[in-house]
Each structure stands twice: as structure tokens, then as C-alpha cells.
Amino acid sequence: MADSELSYDGVPISQLFADEKPGWRGYVEWEEYPEKKRAAAELMKGAKLTPPPEFQFAPLPTTNPVLVGHRWKEEHELLGLKRIVDYSWETVLREKENMIHLLDFPYNGETRHEDLTTKITNNKHHLLERRIMLLHSVRNHGGIPDIDEDAFVLEIGAFNSFQSGGLVNSPVKLKLSDLKDPAKFPQAEVTVTLQCSGTRRIEQISEYPGEGDELINAPWGEGAIGTAVYRGVPLKKVLKLACGGVRPECEHLEFIGADTYFKKGHLFNYAVSAPYRKVRANRGEEVLLAWEMNGQPLPKIHGAPLRVVVTGYIGARSTKWVYRINALPVPSYGPVQRQEYLYFTSQIGKQNAKYSNGFPIGQMPVSSAILTPLTKTVVIHDGKITLSGWAYSGGGNWVERVEISPDGGHVWYRVPPENLTEKHYHAWRLWHIDVPVDAEGWLEFCVRTWDASCNTEPTYVRSAWNWDLHVTSSAHRIKIYSVNRTRAATRERLAVIERHGLQFEPITMPLPFALEEKEAYDEAVAKYPREPRS
Amino acid sequence: MADSELSYDGVPISQLFADEKPGWRGYVEWEEYPEKKRAAAELMKGAKLTPPPEFQFAPLPTTNPVLVGHRWKEEHELLGLKRIVDYSWETVLREKENMIHLLDFPYNGETRHEDLTTKITNNKHHLLERRIMLLHSVRNHGGIPDIDEDAFVLEIGAFNSFQSGGLVNSPVKLKLSDLKDPAKFPQAEVTVTLQCSGTRRIEQISEYPGEGDELINAPWGEGAIGTAVYRGVPLKKVLKLACGGVRPECEHLEFIGADTYFKKGHLFNYAVSAPYRKVRANRGEEVLLAWEMNGQPLPKIHGAPLRVVVTGYIGARSTKWVYRINALPVPSYGPVQRQEYLYFTSQIGKQNAKYSNGFPIGQMPVSSAILTPLTKTVVIHDGKITLSGWAYSGGGNWVERVEISPDGGHVWYRVPPENLTEKHYHAWRLWHIDVPVDAEGWLEFCVRTWDASCNTEPTYVRSAWNWDLHVTSSAHRIKIYSVNRTRAATRERLAVIERHGLQFEPITMPLPFALEEKEAYDEAVAKYPREPRS
Incomplete structure (x- = not known):
């Protein structure tokens, strides 16, 4: 213990906030130790931290990383957790060097437009070089833990951080080798699109600024989304075969992640839940415990050794580094679910927002984006302009139709079926189209998608604007300067x-x-x- | 046989098109007898029929019935089926005397606004006078059969009209008493909203006329929707317990109804299907075989003795008078599903519409309507105007938020939670709100709803317009003349x-x-x- 080291009740923080288990580097357990949480909160009280960057009233920096997470780094350093910050950035450089690093820590990385249009979902395992895994965006809420596969254990129903008692019939501990053993659990492979509910937030910001808190240090464009083929075991099967099922009162399955999460001066392990209705849907393939992504081991940054994949939901439910699952009668009380990712009305803001007057974002609505051309591009053409992008809807509603308007939303052209990648229940479709354009000058193009329930997108971003700038579900709109060579x-x-x-x-x-x-x-x-x- | 009676190959039509079974009045079997279908088509060839009424370029009649189904009555009479027409109208008068009779035959009846706002779903069986059953709208495609409960038999997998072979493991015949026996099948009671996909079609018509064929002889307003508590057995359980399940190739369950259906000079029994994914969802309560509605026997007009209830889908899948269920590898080839209830783009119309370039309407999108005040009403108020209506979404996405704009779509007021009826996975919520209004003169009020997937409605009806005028999913808009007494x-x-x-x-x-x-x-x-x- 160095003389200068901070301590609490005589215990140095290097000991107090040490890694919980050998082989689990960067995993500090908080939920089992209320005293430790209190100590951390105490030590953080009154700490002078750099405020989050203000970027909504000014242009975004053109650096990469775009934003620097000074405050979060300082919080970690204060508690002697700088090792987590360092390992996270090393992992970014190793696994995601080609991304737009929107925020360096906690890491938020957006896929570049040119990479998004690669049709990974159509090629499944055939195109699988390492590069492909770089294509998936990343939204982390804390640092990246480094957990040895052999040391890893998943606990189900053993402990419940927020409610008393878990509702599985028989709590179990499972090694990764147990989960991966096809003789023990049937496996499933599912093509899934995951997106941050902040995708396309930049359009809301450009209309009206919103929440200035840490929640939105991710001024996402169209790339906070990605699609991969995940392999794992359906949670439904694990609950049935290993735990003898859940009790009738069970309504939610809670997932605890090994990352450390700071929220308004308090500490947590990452915690969210998914409805049991969702877990048991169909043959269980809608909620997976996954260790493989596109035919290769899950990268550290995406949750290795084990992550949850909740199809059709906001990405935040697909807990990375999951090490504990609780069966609850109510949704998780984790702040990510109860206090963030809330959808407010346009009349709610700094003056009146509460946790109880927003609704927790779960299943994702229909949405789409134009990836090429970029907005404010000059296009010199011969009467047709080519556009490309993605289209997605949650809740098992596959994408049925994509339409482009070359006139701001009056006339719409349907993307021909042959220009869409294949349908999936839980994944996007990539599209491209040649749109007839006669007019010259600045034009507004927009895209809207119709899903299998005939849901579509409102035409203007004002319809979607909300205080926390989540779920930009309106038609994506770009401005193109049209130069028509046929004139x-x-x-x-x-x-x-x-x-x-x-x-x-x-x-x-x-x-x-x-x-x-x-x-x-x-x-x-x-x-x-x-x-x-x- | 009267001398004047029409005959085919020497067989009089009264014999050729007789009721199929004793105790099943008005049920003529078509699908089992290709010869009979051919004979009927032959006899109808060249028949001079009154064209369907043209009502899109002129105001609707103010009579009740609003429209008269001359053509369909003539078709029935031509084939000696006038008895079906007569019984149907008698049933309307007995079971639905208080409706807006949009079309007298086949019967399309819309619920009056003042009846729709009765909170039947909040009271379940307590408010159950006979009147309550009158509240549910009716969209029939043929006449109403009159089937004795004791004579009724449901066949599952016994016969398949459009594909060779059914995919249930053991075909069965079940009497209604078998289905109702709780020792044989577990029962379920589900609160369900059913709506015609033509609900609110009148808004599309008032913008631009569309399909002039028989499909739209229902210029529906906001009342082609209703909610009831249905009791029956989950089809999932019947397939499992009575048929030993379905084969792995089964993808759709097809429902054949006892009503006779005319389509472009050909005859059918009503046929549609629901995906097996839907049938097996959750505990099976999403696809019921129902005999009870709001605690009372199902009325004839709603499908007695047995109907299907497919939650969250277009009402047309909830087959009435169902007497046969087929297990198929593909969706039903019934014309209702393959040739009607198609959703076209705004660039498809008389010039290019095909069956293959529309998409079959299945799960319903988020939608809502203002029921009071009526459009073009003068409201004299003291700074607040009270509105009420319904809000609904399909696919298990409950209604999360309802918002009213008093200024055509710029500012939106949320309906307070206490002004909404309770949440259901598969039913609407009724709402009311006092909206602050300062402005005077003609104002446009609209309603939009957000469902549990954060889907919402486009602001203008042009976004929803389609050639067959289905699924008016845009914000419902009314015009109010505001007179503010506080000035x-x-x-x-x-x-x-x-x-x-x-x-x-x-x-x-x-x-x-x-x-x-x-x-x-x-x-x-x-x-x-x-x-x-x-």
C-alpha cells in the first residue's frame, strides 16, 4: 500500500475495490456488497470531475475519438480502477480500430457507412474474416472486463440483487463448457440486428437540444447498429433443463453484467431484464446466451465469454459479460432499465422529467436510414440517383417494404424486392435503389420502411423528438444537391x-x-x- | 321442382346448391366439390348484375342501411340461395338493430360513436346485458349460416381444399361438446380487439378515391372495431391433445368458414390462415376457438357456434362459423388472403395492381381515433376541450401512450394515465382528455398513439393511402370550430x-x-x- 493511496475505514481502495475472482480481470462485484457500494459513494462525494462535454450547441469535433470521456475516467481513477480504463482502450484498438470512436470511455463506437453496406447477413459464415466483426457498433456503459473462459461461471437464481429471492426452481452454476455441450443444451444460431436506441440521435439534436447528462454522450448517426449471426443456447432451454423451470410468479429474467457502472455518484454492476413472455417465445431462440458471433468466438468488446442476445429489443437488454441471471416477479430495478432508456413525451424535459413519467424502451419500432449518398453531397447524374441503406423493425416484425421519396415526402418509390437482402424475423434488410430524379438544386430525400404489421415511420423528426433523444423513429432525411446531366x-x-x-x-x-x-x-x-x- | 327453376346438367339448382347437412342451414359446401363450383361459375357467366354502388365521388347516402348490396343479393338469388340473404338480414335486425348498417348484404355494420365509448373491457362480465354484444362491429363476406350447436362438428386435418394432404398427425372430428369439455381441453378467456383493416377508410376516400371493386363497399369510419372477452380453447392445445401435434413442415393453420363467398364470378367457402408461429405463441391464448363472447353464447352474426379469434391480426383471419381446420406448409390460397386485404404502395393502382405486388395484411399496426367530438362540430368552451376515443396496436404491443394535438400536429398533449382504460396485450384502450385550447376558429385536432415498441402513427393520411384503401394508420384528424368563452x-x-x-x-x-x-x-x-x- 503506497502512502498516498486512498483508503476507507483503514482499508486501501486497491484492496476494497479489487477484482472479485482470479481470472476475471476488471470485474468488481458491487451488488453483493452494500457496504462496498456505500464506501465508493462516500469516496466519490464532492469529487471534482470534468463535466460531460457540451456538444449540442456547437459542431461536433472532427477528431477520432470524437469525444473524450474525462469524467468517467476520473471516476474510475478515483476508485483505483484505472486498469479497467486502460484495458478497455487497448481492446478497442485491437478489436475495433476502424470505427468512428464517438466516445473513448465508456466506449461508444459507430460503424462507418461504407462498412455497414457490406452484406454480412447474406453470407453468414462464408465471408468471415476478422474484419467482419469490426463492423458491429459498440455501446458500452462501463469498462471492458477480461474474463478467462476457463474461470468463467454463470450463476442462475443463486442471488438476487434488487429483490429478495429468485424464482427459479433450482439455482445452478454453469461453466462455459457446460453451456457449450450440445449433449446438455440444444444450440441455436440466429441472425440478429442489435441497435442502440440512440441510433440517429444526431437528427434530434440538430432540431432541438435535449438531455445534457451522461446518457447522451453518444451523438450517434446511422451506424449505431449492426447485424451478426449469434450462436448460443436459448435461455428457455437452460431454465428448463438446468433449473427445472421457473416459478409461476416469474415475470422477468434479470441479467447482471461484469462491467462496473457509475450513475450519479453510485456504483452498480450492469443490470437489466427481459420479460419471461419473451424468453419462452417460440422455441426460445429469441433470448440466447451466446458465445459465438459470425462463426468466431465472441470478441471481448462484445461481451466475451458470454453475452445475452435479446432479439428485437433495444441493444441495452443484450447484456455483455453476463455472469448472473435472476428470475424476478417484476422488471429489473437496474438504473439502466428504470432510470435511463426512457421514452418521454415532447412536453417532458428538465422542468418535469421523472423516472416514472417516461416509458422503458423495450421492443424497437420500425426504422431505416440512408447510408449513401451522405447528406449535403452533390450528385451529378443522368436522371437517376442511386441510394442505399438499412431498414429494420423489432419484435419479430420483419421488414416488408422500403420506400424512398426524392421530394421530401410527397412521392415515394418502392425499393424493388430484388434490391433488398433476405428477410429475417430479427434482422435488418440492406437495400439500394435507383430513383428517377428530374429536378435540380437542393432536394430532400427520405426513406421510410413498412414492417410486417404495416407499421411505418412518421415523416418528420419533430414527431420523434424526446427529451433523452432516444428512438429516432421518423423517416431519415438527407439533402442532396442534384445536377441533372440530361438537361x-x-x-x-x-x-x-x-x-x-x-x-x-x-x-x-x-x-x-x-x-x-x-x-x-x-x-x-x-x-x-x-x-x-x- | 318448379318448371321455371334453373338447372345445370339436368339437376335443378335447389338440389345442386342445397344445404350440405341437416341442422346447418345456409351452409353450402363448395371446396369439396370442384364440379359444383364449376357449375355455379357457368351459371353466373354473363349474368347481368347491378354494379357495385359508386360512392367515392359523391357524398354517402344518409339512409340506414347506407348502401344496398344489390349485386351480391342478385348473385345469391341467381343460384337459388335467397334463403341465405333473408336469414342474414333477419339476424341483423335481431342481433344488431342499433348499428350503422353500412352495407345490408353481405352485412357490414359499424358501431355508433356513443356506443363505442362504453367501457366494456373494464367491466368484463359485470355489465353484461344483451346490449353489450350489439357494440361490436361486423364485417361479413357472405351470408350468415344458421348452424345448430348439436349438429355442429369441427374437422381438423380431414381434408385440404387447396393443397394436397393436411399436416396434422391425426385428423379428428370434434363436437362442440368435446371442445367445451374442460376435462378434454384447457380453456382460456382473452380480451381481444378485432378490427376490419378498412377501419377509418373514409379518410383515405376523402383524400383520393381508390379501388372501386366489391372490396371496399364498406366506407368505414372509426367504428369498424370492437372489443370483447372471448372464451374458448387455444388451438395449440387442440392440435396437441386431439391431433397429436402437427408435422414439422406445418407453417400455417387454415380455417374454413361455412359462409358462401362470391369472388369475380366464382364461389368459395371462406378460407384464411394464421402462422403456426402465432398459434403456438405463449400458452396458445393468441389463437382461440371461441364459443362465448362477453360471458354469453356467441351470437350468430359473430360466428356461432364456433369462431376463430386470432389476436392482434386483421379481423378477417378470425374466421366465423369455422368448421374445418387444415395444417398447411404455406399460407392459405383462399382469395380473401391471397387476393384481397393486400397492402399496395401509393404508386400501385388500376394500372398495375397484381396479387403478388401487394403484401398480405396480417398483424395490425398502431392506430387510434377520436370519437367525440365529431368532425365539423362547434365547441363553445372555457379554454379546454374534452375529447375521447380509442387506441390500439396489434401483435401483442399494448398501447403505451396516447397524445392529442390541438394544432394540427405541432404540439401534443399526453392523455394522463388515469384517463386510459387498463392495458391489455391484445385489446384497445379507451381514453379521454381535456386539452387546453386558446385559439378560436377552425382548428384541426389529431390523435396519435405510441405502442410498447415505440411505434407511432404518421401525421397525415397521405402517408397511409393505398389503392385498396386498407389500414388507415395515420393520425386521425378532426376539424373543430373553437369558440373560447374566456375571451x-x-x-x-x-x-x-x-x-x-x-x-x-x-x-x-x-x-x-x-x-x-x-x-x-x-x-x-x-x-x-x-x-x-x-
Whole structure:
């Protein structure tokens, strides 16, 4: 113990907040030790921390990482947990070097548009180089633990952090080798899209700023989403075969993750739950305990050695590094579920928001995004513009139809069926389309999707705006400067620009030559005079 | 046989198209007799029938029945089936005398607004007078058969009209008394909203006319929907306990109804299907075989003695008078499912519509309606206007939030939780709200609902418009003339009107007195002159 080390009741923090188990580096247990939680809260009281970055009234930095999580790093350092911060960033660099690092810690990484359009879901295991796993976005709430597979144990029903008593008939501890043994549990492989409910938040921010707290240090664009083939065992089967089922009062299964989670000066292990209705749906493939992603071992950053995959739900329910499952009569009291990821009305904000007047985001609505071209792009075309993107809906409602409007939402063109990737109950469809465009100048293109329940998206982002800037479910809209080469005047101007050895872009750069010769001008004005003649 | 009676191959039609079984009046079997179907089609060829009424370019009649189904009656009469037409209308008068009879035959009846707001779902069996059953709307596709309960038999897997072979392990025949025997099958009671996918079609029509075929002889308003508590047995349990389950290739369960269905000169028994995924969901309560509605025997008009109830789906899947169930590897080929109730894009119409380029409407999207006040009502108020209505979503997505906009869709007020009836997975919530209103004159109020998946409704009906005018999923919008008594000028005017012994309405009736005395006018004009002074 160094002289300078912080201590609590005489115990140095390196001992107090040490890793819980050998082989589980970065996993500190909080939920079993109320005293330890209190000690941490005490030590954090009055700490001077850097405030979260303000980015809603100013342009986002163009750096990568875009934002730096000073406050969260300081919190970890204060409690002697810098090792978690360091390991997390090493893991990012090793497993996700090609992402847009929206926030360095806790790590929030968005997939680049060009990577998102790779059709991984259509190729399943065939295209599986390591690169493919880089394609999935990451939204972490704490640091990344480093758990040895051999040391790993999953506890079910053994302990319940927020309620007294668990509701499984027989609590069990399972090693990963037990879970992976096909003689013990039937396995399932499911193609699943997971998304942060903050996907496309940047559109809400550009309309009106919202919650300034830590919740939204992820000004996500269209890339906070990804699709992978997960392999694991249905939780339904594990509950049945290993635990002898759950008691009739069980309504939710709670998942505890090994990451440490800071919230308003208090500490938690990550905790959320999924309804038992969902767990037992169909043959159980809707809630998996997964160790494999796209035919390869789950990467650390995605939850190795074991994560939950809850299909059709907000990604936050798909707990990474899950090590404990509780059977509860009510939804989890974890702050992630009860105090964050709430959907407020447009009249709720700083003046009146409470935990009880927002509704917990669960199943995801129908949504879509245009990935190419990027907004504010100049497109020089011959009467058709090509667009591409993704379309998704939760709750087992597959994507049925994708439509593009080239005029801000009046006329819509359907993406032809051959231009959509295959249907899945629980995954997106990628699409592309050539849209006929006659008009020139700034145009607004938008995409809307219809799912199997005939649900679709409202046309304007104002319809979706909410204080915590979650679930941007409105039609995604981009601005394109259209230059139509099939028009003679445009063709001529493009030729002149080329003769001058110039580029058309940037669109805002004034042309260095006269727009018209004097003779042509006089002729035109003589034909259509500027003023009335009488 | 009367000399004048039509015959085919020497067989009189009274014999050819006779009732199939004793005690099953009005049930003619078509699917088992291809020859008979051919004979009927032959006899109908070239028949001169009254065309369906054109009502989209003109106001609807104000009669009740609103529309008369001449063509369908003539088709029945042509084949000697007038007895079905007559019995159907008698049943309407006996079981549904208080409805808006949108079409007399096949019967389409809409619930009146004032009846819809009765909170039947909150009272379950307590409020159960006969009147309550009158509240549920009716959308029939053929006449009403009159089947004796004792004579009734349900066949499962015995025969398959459209595919060869059924996929149940052991075909069975079950009497109603078998199905009702709790020792044989566990029963379930489920609160379910059923709606025609044509609900609120009138809004689409008022924007742009669409399909002129028989499909839309139901210019429905907000009342083609209803909620009831159904009792029956889960089909899942019957398949398991009576049939030993279905084969692995089974993907759909097909329901054949005893009603006769005419479609473009051909005859069918009613046929649709539901996915096996849906049948086996949860504990089977999502697809019921039901004989009881709100604690009383199912009325004839709603499908007695037995109907299917498919929760969260378009009402057309909840087959009435079901007498045969087939297990199929694909969805039913019944024309109702494959050729009608298709959702087209806004660019598909008379010029290009096919059966394959629409998508079959299954689970219903989130939707809602304002029931009071009616559109184009004058509301004299003191700064608040009270509205009420229903809100619903399919697919097990309960209604989470209802919002009202008093300004056409810019600002939205949430219905307070205490003003909503209780949540159900498969039923609507009725709501009411006092909305603050300052503005006077014509205002547009709309309602939108958010379901448990955060899906909501597009703001304008153009977003929902489709050639067959199905699924009006946009925000329901009404026009109200607002008169705000808290404003002094308005209060004075109302007093003057009262002094004159006049009514404020009709709003379009000119006032018979001067709007202002000369002195007051001169004073006002002197203060704020009409023209500039220099």
C-alpha cells in the first residue's frame, strides 16, 4: 500500500475495490456488497470531475475519438480502477480500430457507412474474416472486463440483487463448457440486428437540444447498429433443463453484467431484464446466451465469454459479460432499465422529467436510414440517383417494404424486392435503389420502411423528438444537391467547367468565369425583356 | 321442382346448391366439390348484375342501411340461395338493430360513436346485458349460416381444399361438446380487439378515391372495431391433445368458414390462415376457438357456434362459423388472403395492381381515433376541450401512450394515465382528455398513439393511402370550430346571440343583426385608421 493511496475505514481502495475472482480481470462485484457500494459513494462525494462535454450547441469535433470521456475516467481513477480504463482502450484498438470512436470511455463506437453496406447477413459464415466483426457498433456503459473462459461461471437464481429471492426452481452454476455441450443444451444460431436506441440521435439534436447528462454522450448517426449471426443456447432451454423451470410468479429474467457502472455518484454492476413472455417465445431462440458471433468466438468488446442476445429489443437488454441471471416477479430495478432508456413525451424535459413519467424502451419500432449518398453531397447524374441503406423493425416484425421519396415526402418509390437482402424475423434488410430524379438544386430525400404489421415511420423528426433523444423513429432525411446531366444547359455548364480544368465541387466555391457571354445575354433579354414595354 | 327453376346438367339448382347437412342451414359446401363450383361459375357467366354502388365521388347516402348490396343479393338469388340473404338480414335486425348498417348484404355494420365509448373491457362480465354484444362491429363476406350447436362438428386435418394432404398427425372430428369439455381441453378467456383493416377508410376516400371493386363497399369510419372477452380453447392445445401435434413442415393453420363467398364470378367457402408461429405463441391464448363472447353464447352474426379469434391480426383471419381446420406448409390460397386485404404502395393502382405486388395484411399496426367530438362540430368552451376515443396496436404491443394535438400536429398533449382504460396485450384502450385550447376558429385536432415498441402513427393520411384503401394508420384528424368563452369579445357576442333568442349553430347561418354599432365602429376606426395618414 503506497502512502498516498486512498483508503476507507483503514482499508486501501486497491484492496476494497479489487477484482472479485482470479481470472476475471476488471470485474468488481458491487451488488453483493452494500457496504462496498456505500464506501465508493462516500469516496466519490464532492469529487471534482470534468463535466460531460457540451456538444449540442456547437459542431461536433472532427477528431477520432470524437469525444473524450474525462469524467468517467476520473471516476474510475478515483476508485483505483484505472486498469479497467486502460484495458478497455487497448481492446478497442485491437478489436475495433476502424470505427468512428464517438466516445473513448465508456466506449461508444459507430460503424462507418461504407462498412455497414457490406452484406454480412447474406453470407453468414462464408465471408468471415476478422474484419467482419469490426463492423458491429459498440455501446458500452462501463469498462471492458477480461474474463478467462476457463474461470468463467454463470450463476442462475443463486442471488438476487434488487429483490429478495429468485424464482427459479433450482439455482445452478454453469461453466462455459457446460453451456457449450450440445449433449446438455440444444444450440441455436440466429441472425440478429442489435441497435442502440440512440441510433440517429444526431437528427434530434440538430432540431432541438435535449438531455445534457451522461446518457447522451453518444451523438450517434446511422451506424449505431449492426447485424451478426449469434450462436448460443436459448435461455428457455437452460431454465428448463438446468433449473427445472421457473416459478409461476416469474415475470422477468434479470441479467447482471461484469462491467462496473457509475450513475450519479453510485456504483452498480450492469443490470437489466427481459420479460419471461419473451424468453419462452417460440422455441426460445429469441433470448440466447451466446458465445459465438459470425462463426468466431465472441470478441471481448462484445461481451466475451458470454453475452445475452435479446432479439428485437433495444441493444441495452443484450447484456455483455453476463455472469448472473435472476428470475424476478417484476422488471429489473437496474438504473439502466428504470432510470435511463426512457421514452418521454415532447412536453417532458428538465422542468418535469421523472423516472416514472417516461416509458422503458423495450421492443424497437420500425426504422431505416440512408447510408449513401451522405447528406449535403452533390450528385451529378443522368436522371437517376442511386441510394442505399438499412431498414429494420423489432419484435419479430420483419421488414416488408422500403420506400424512398426524392421530394421530401410527397412521392415515394418502392425499393424493388430484388434490391433488398433476405428477410429475417430479427434482422435488418440492406437495400439500394435507383430513383428517377428530374429536378435540380437542393432536394430532400427520405426513406421510410413498412414492417410486417404495416407499421411505418412518421415523416418528420419533430414527431420523434424526446427529451433523452432516444428512438429516432421518423423517416431519415438527407439533402442532396442534384445536377441533372440530361438537361442541355447543365451539360453545357459542366463542359465549360471541365474546359477550365475545374471541379464542380465544392458547390459553394464561386465560378471564376462569367456565367454568360454578353451576346447571349443581350439576345435572351431582347426576347424576354426585363420590364414591361407599356 | 318448379318448371321455371334453373338447372345445370339436368339437376335443378335447389338440389345442386342445397344445404350440405341437416341442422346447418345456409351452409353450402363448395371446396369439396370442384364440379359444383364449376357449375355455379357457368351459371353466373354473363349474368347481368347491378354494379357495385359508386360512392367515392359523391357524398354517402344518409339512409340506414347506407348502401344496398344489390349485386351480391342478385348473385345469391341467381343460384337459388335467397334463403341465405333473408336469414342474414333477419339476424341483423335481431342481433344488431342499433348499428350503422353500412352495407345490408353481405352485412357490414359499424358501431355508433356513443356506443363505442362504453367501457366494456373494464367491466368484463359485470355489465353484461344483451346490449353489450350489439357494440361490436361486423364485417361479413357472405351470408350468415344458421348452424345448430348439436349438429355442429369441427374437422381438423380431414381434408385440404387447396393443397394436397393436411399436416396434422391425426385428423379428428370434434363436437362442440368435446371442445367445451374442460376435462378434454384447457380453456382460456382473452380480451381481444378485432378490427376490419378498412377501419377509418373514409379518410383515405376523402383524400383520393381508390379501388372501386366489391372490396371496399364498406366506407368505414372509426367504428369498424370492437372489443370483447372471448372464451374458448387455444388451438395449440387442440392440435396437441386431439391431433397429436402437427408435422414439422406445418407453417400455417387454415380455417374454413361455412359462409358462401362470391369472388369475380366464382364461389368459395371462406378460407384464411394464421402462422403456426402465432398459434403456438405463449400458452396458445393468441389463437382461440371461441364459443362465448362477453360471458354469453356467441351470437350468430359473430360466428356461432364456433369462431376463430386470432389476436392482434386483421379481423378477417378470425374466421366465423369455422368448421374445418387444415395444417398447411404455406399460407392459405383462399382469395380473401391471397387476393384481397393486400397492402399496395401509393404508386400501385388500376394500372398495375397484381396479387403478388401487394403484401398480405396480417398483424395490425398502431392506430387510434377520436370519437367525440365529431368532425365539423362547434365547441363553445372555457379554454379546454374534452375529447375521447380509442387506441390500439396489434401483435401483442399494448398501447403505451396516447397524445392529442390541438394544432394540427405541432404540439401534443399526453392523455394522463388515469384517463386510459387498463392495458391489455391484445385489446384497445379507451381514453379521454381535456386539452387546453386558446385559439378560436377552425382548428384541426389529431390523435396519435405510441405502442410498447415505440411505434407511432404518421401525421397525415397521405402517408397511409393505398389503392385498396386498407389500414388507415395515420393520425386521425378532426376539424373543430373553437369558440373560447374566456375571451371578452366572444363572451359578449354569445350574450347578444342569447338576447336575440338565437342559437350559435348552425355555424354557417348568417347573424341577423349588425356586427357592431356605428359609434363603436367609428371609435375603433379613429384609433386605428384604415389608411396611412401621410
